[in-house]
Amino acid sequence: MSNDELYIKRCIELAQKALGKTYPNPLVGSVIVHNGNIIGEGYHHKAGQPHAEINAINSVENKDLIPESTIYVSLEPCAHYGKTPPCALKIKELGFKKVVIGAMDSHDKVNGKGKKIIQDAGIEVVSGILEQECIELNKRFFTYHEKKRPYIILKWAESGDGFMDKDFKPTAISNSLVNQFVHQLRADEHAILVGTQTAINDNPGLTVRNAEGVNPIRILIDFELKVPGDFKIYNDEAQTLVINSVKEETENNIKFIKIEKENFLPDLMATLYKEQIQSIIIEGGKYTLQQFIDNGLWDEAIVIKNDGLKLENGTQAPEFTYIIDKIEKYSDNLIYFFRFQ
Template sequence: MNFDQKIIFRCIELAKSGLRNTSPNPIVGCVITYNNKIIGEGYHQKYGEAHAEVNAINSVKNKELLKNSTLYVTLEPCSHFGKTPPCTDLIVKMGFPRVVISCIDPNPQVSGKGIKILQNAGIEVITGVLKKEYEWENRRFFTFHNKKRPYIILKWAKTLDGFIDVIRNNNVPNINWITNETCKTLVHKWRTEEQAILIGTTTAINDNPELTARNYNGNNPLRIVIDKNLLLPKNLKIFTNTANTLMITEKSKYTNTNNIKHCILNFDNNFEESLLNELYKLN
């Protein structure tokens, strides 16, 4: 790796620290160097709060050094007003002569506009450093904008001999549990890293899962349940107020509540595509 690649690699490591708290925003890391030495670091810590560039700049004690420093960031700096001001304005104001970016932002509000603002201000801009590596770490965000659908993960547990369930016995608690406490904690960690988790009617009835992150500190995902005919009893754990639930159905039998919403779809006409389109609209 050359020097730029090493610093962008560090930016990617920083970006991953925000994985469970930034959605629907991307994970972003930023490093500032002066004379090839790191003088500031930051990452986007939480949705709605300061971006990585702001946190990195704020971490530098001597702001006079910024006029002769390089700012490294994983994603093109934003150029529009959202929940926070444009990062491009701050970068220009601080007088950075050089900015190194891993990936251009696929969000049409930003894409290329941030780079153009920096270049028009006389800043040297380098792009594409460790592009594939960062795209993978930020794959949820890039899939959402490039493919117009959520990033999908399939998760299941199975025994060494290839089974995913056991013969049911309702009189024995947890008889269907084929993994262990370590796996359970890992799964709960995974839940904090995703915006939603989806199950079908049979799983909801047989397993009665709560689908929350109880064994790991973090946010609960949106619980999405496919229930075509709204047959699920309301005493199931997926209907508790510990998290929000979205019911995917063909019927409109129940009204929405504070934490339970209904989405009506045609199950006989491109159901999977329609479902992904609806989830995309929900951000």
């Protein structure tokens, strides 16, 4: 591994510390190196706060070393004025010797402009270092901007004989280790979605309890508004979008959005894009999950299996025939990970 790759790897590690906290901004890490020594590092903590490069610059004790230093950044420095001034201009102003970029930013406000500002200032720029890893780090951000929809993760648990419940009643399938994993997943993603049936049967809160992090935005698909208003999904613990065909209104943390049943999935994607939702876990029941599967509308799937549990009768798990990407063992449960190819 080259030195450039080592430092970009460090940028990625730093960026990951803020997973789930930077929406709608991407995850970015930055490292400043002088004569082979790291003299500054930083990452973007959350939207509205300084970007990674600025945090890295601020952490440098001896600012006189900056003109002889290289700044590494996992994503192309921004070129637009948002809540903070453009990082590309700051890099130019301080006159770094060299800039090394992991991935270029496909977002239309940046897209090569940051790199150009720096190059035009006569600073050497190298880009595309560990590019795949840097794109993977921001798969949510890139999917959202390029496909105009959130990054979609399907998730369900099934018994050894392929059922999601016993006799159509809520049934615990996964163990406590897996439950912790699921709560961490919720903290890492932007939103979580369930359908009417799941909300009525399980009365889920869909919040993060057994892990550190922010509650995801809850999305309830409930066309006829059948889910009672005193159910947990309507509590004030998280922002909630209720997709329905009855009304359009906002009350405190609950926003009702009207969509017709016809052309539902494309309309839902357009709505979530407009609401700036970058990633979503589909935790719905069989019917909801199957719609996404049948339409090839997903990026990752996480299937929890408890092989020792036989339920014999109930809701059958979705029909899903894809090649497994990897398997992880959590005591007596297995988690299968899939990627849409």
